[in-house]
Amino acid sequence: QQPVQSPQAVILREGEDAVINCSSSKALYSVHWYRQKHGEAPVFLMILLKGGEQKGHEKISASFNEKKQQSSLYLTASQLSYSGTYFCGTERGSGAGSYQLTFGKGTKLSVIP
């Protein structure tokens, strides 16, 4: 079952912050975040493992709430280069590493000057 992402789309002005959520009804082993710009391949951002781990990548960070089976991606002081579609990919299971990701439908983020 695919994870549910929200919002579906968001428009930001440069410098504003945004939060993208990814929720699953199934127990998760890990959550992966990718960004895809129009006409390009998805690019890996970060992986979060169960345990509530929070990771950061420059001004983009994420958290994973194991109890809620939800991950949130935080974009602070957004830049024009942040524009694109953000996908979360979830890996189910007991931690054996199935290598199989189920992706959400994506959140389209547009940053305007």
Add this chain to the structure above:
Amino acid sequence: ETGVTQTPRHLVMGMTNKKSLKCEQHLGHNAMYWYKQSAKKPLELMFVYNFKEQTENNSVPSRFSPECPNSSHLFLHLHTLQPEDSALYLCASSQVSGRKQPYNEQFFGPGTRLTVL
């Protein structure tokens, strides 16, 4: 060449044609994947190969036939496709181990835009 490359980048074919998509990874990875990306739909995993052996086949119609001759190359053979198969087909690779592998960062190729007439 670096990263993951895919050829052709664009392909138009009739329903009776036979064609193949090619993917090559230059990252030394041992797992490769085929995904289908349709408009307004999430990325759909089609096939997974670990150590050249197919480990996942997510109920993909038999008109799609994968082939992994070695850990660097992956093919997707297409025959008698339907118009609804038109989509962007993405290849990805990652490095996995035989043990519990927590990190499975996948590197994607640019994709092949397939149109079935």
